[in-house]
Amino acid sequence: MIDPNQYTVTKGPLTLCDTYIIEGANYFSWGPVVVFSLDLGEFDEVFTNTIPNFSQTLMRLLPSMHEHHCSPGRPGGFFERLQDGTLLGHVAEHVIIELQTMAGMDVGFGKTRLSPTPGVYNVVFRFFNEAAGFFAGKAGINLINALLEGKSFDIPEVVKTLSEIWQKTQLHPVLNAVAEEADYRRIPVFRSQQVDQVVVGSGKYQKQLQLESSDDVYHVTITKKSIHHLQNSTEIEDVTERQEHLTLRHKEEQKVGKQIVDQLFPQEIGTHVPLFSVTGSVGVATASQLLRHGLQQRGLEVGAATSQGLFVNRKLQQQEDATLRPFVTSLLKDPTLNSLVIESPLETILSHGLGYSLADFGIILNLEKTDFDNKNIRLVDLDDVAYAHALVVEEIYPQGYAILNADVGLIREMEDRIDSRLIWFSQDSKHKLIRSHMRKNGISVVLDGKSVVILEGRKHIRVINLNNVPFYSKTPGTYSIDILLASVAAFHAFGLSLEVIQESLTSFGE
Numbered sequence: 001m002i003d004p005n006q007y008t009v010t011k012g013p014l015t016l017c018d019t020y021i022i023e024g025a026n027y028f029s030w031g032p033v034v035v036f037s038l039d040l041g042e043f044d045e046v047f048t049n050t051i052p053n054f055s056q057t058l059m060r061l062l063p064s065m066h067e068h069h070c071s072p073g074r075p076g077g078f079f080e081r082l083q084d085g086t087l088l089g090h091v092a093e094h095v096i097i098e099l100q101t102m103a104g105m106d107v108g109f110g111k112t113r114l115s116p117t118p119g120v121y122n123v124v125f126r127f128f129n130e131a132a133g134f135f136a137g138k139a140g141i142n143l144i145n146a147l148l149e150g151k152s153f154d155i156p157e158v159v160k161t162l163s164e165i166w167q168k169t170q171l172h173p174v175l176n177a178v179a180e181e182a183d184y185r186r187i188p189v190f191r192s193q194q195v196d197q198v199v200v201g202s203g204k205y206q207k208q209l210q211l212e213s214s215d216d217v218y219h220v221t222i223t224k225k226s227i228h229h230l231q232n233s234t235e236i237e238d239v240t241e242r243q244e245h246l247t248l249r250h251k252e253e254q255k256v257g258k259q260i261v262d263q264l265f266p267q268e269i270g271t272h273v274p275l276f277s278v279t280g281s282v283g284v285a286t287a288s289q290l291l292r293h294g295l296q297q298r299g300l301e302v303g304a305a306t307s308q309g310l311f312v313n314r315k316l317q318q319q320e321d322a323t324l325r326p327f328v329t330s331l332l333k334d335p336t337l338n339s340l341v342i343e344s345p346l347e348t349i350l351s352h353g354l355g356y357s358l359a360d361f362g363i364i365l366n367l368e369k370t371d372f373d374n375k376n377i378r379l380v381d382l383d384d385v386a387y388a389h390a391l392v393v394e395e396i397y398p399q400g401y402a403i404l405n406a407d408v409g410l411i412r413e414m415e416d417r418i419d420s421r422l423i424w425f426s427q428d429s430k431h432k433l434i435r436s437h438m439r440k441n442g443i444s445v446v447l448d449g450k451s452v453v454i455l456e457g458r459k460h461i462r463v464i465n466l467n468n469v470p471f472y473s474k475t476p477g478t479y480s481i482d483i484l485l486a487s488v489a490a491f492h493a494f495g496l497s498l499e500v501i502q503e504s505l506t507s508f509g510e
Contacts, residue, residue, distance in 0.1 A: 007139070017039050018036075021133075024325055029126065033124050034137055049084060093124070115376055122376055135161065174257060180257065196210060202275075203303075203337045208224075220247075222245070222246065274339050277344045277356070282482075285343065292341045294487065297504045298496055304341040307322075325354075325355040346388055349389070354391060358396060359397070363392070396419070405425060421493075427481055443492065463501060471509030
């Protein structure tokens with residue numbers, strides 16, 4: 001009997017240097033991944049076709065890996081790579097995926113990348129369950145070490161343990177069906193450590209579901225928190241909870257899940273609060289402050305996860321780097337909020353991934369070469385920096401907006417990677433891309449002389465002169481203009497009136 005809590009990588013030719021999890025969309029994958037930093041030791045640059053009996057034995061022990069297409073793109077593709085010769089980091093990736101698949105978790109994704117340390121590879125793989133993912137990773141390395149040393153390895157016992165971990169920790173089938181239906185509709189879902197609870201929706205739209213089951217019916221309790229702001233000499237938040245109860249007879253869980261989501265979110269009801277995500281090499285903190293300021297001028301209750309701290313309704317809750325996922329999640333689940341501003345700096349994207357699933361507005365301000373120091377990820381050139389930043393505009397609702405700097409070539413190339421609507425901004429009012437976008441009735445924001453102008457089809461809306469923007473007067477320059485143009489684009493796309501936009505710009509940084 002294997003105790004997964006005590007299970008470790010045994011001493012062998014391959015050494016596990018580091019493990020960590022990235023929960024949000026990230027540099028490697030759009031979904032959560034486990035990363036194992038694996039030192040190949042004496043087997044660095046040793047290909048499988050030069051290791052006696054290795055490939056044949058592995059194929060005999062795990063024949064179902066024949067279904068792994070790998071780079072050839074067809075069944076048997078990975079076996080072809082094994083026989084032609086591939087590195088052991090790549091083998092570890094496929095073994096770890098297969099062990100999870102055999103236990104009922106068809107994760108279906110992995111990749112292997114050389115780390116900045118010679119001989120050490122990042123083995124990256126998806127998981128359905130965190131504990132199962134880590135266990136499968138350790139077991140996969142132990143299996144390969146056993147083959148290299150001519151030792152036996154109990155695959156059925158490993159698969160049995162993985163299956164038990166999965167069964168103990170997965171959501172109840174009804175709540176899992178609710179979560180999958182919500183995911184399908186792109187409604188935010190927060191899965192609890194408890195198997196009988198799930199939260200669906202974000203901010204003021206969130207609803208918590210609790211499930212009880214008897215022999216022939218499901219009892220679902222739906223809790224929604226309502227916030228009422230009462231004005232007296234001070235502002236008071238009156239938090240009330242309203243509960244609804246559903247009783248549903250047992251039938252196909254998927255149908256029950258759809259029925260519950262239909263009742264939770266009729267078509268006329270929102271599912272999530274608008275989320276603004278901003279990234280770039282320079283000016284991200286200032287841009288997030290300006291966005292938050294403008295939304296507050298509109299009278300909205302704003303939560304902000306920034307490098308300076310966590311802000312809720314104008315109050316600084318925690319003064320630390322709050323760009324990481326736990327802070328963002330706390331805002332998404334806060335029923336007092338009706339809009340969110342999230343800083344998504346390069347360091348957070350690379351080390352932790354995005355803190356949310358999808359944004360409504362994604363902004364990329366600019367790009368500069370960086371000396372990002374990370375022991376696990378190597379950024380070779382500006383193309384790699386752009387690839388990482390692009391995640392912010394890839395993960396946007398289809399009806400949302402990607403807001404891109406038309407003056408930067410690598411940012412212009414991101415247009416092919418977005419599925420949402422698009423707004424360009426430029427410091428060149430005659431930029432040919434802007435002119436082309438206008439002919440398609442697209443929205444752009446440009447600098448015309450010293451005036452910020454919104455271009456929408458044939459409409460030219462003069463917003464403000466640079467001389468009337470206090471924060472620009474204090475810190476004039478290209479980066480401040482990028483921040484100004486991008487923020488105006490976000491405000492306009494969100495639907496703020498011209499008067500509110502102007503008031504926001506003239507009062508920010510006073």
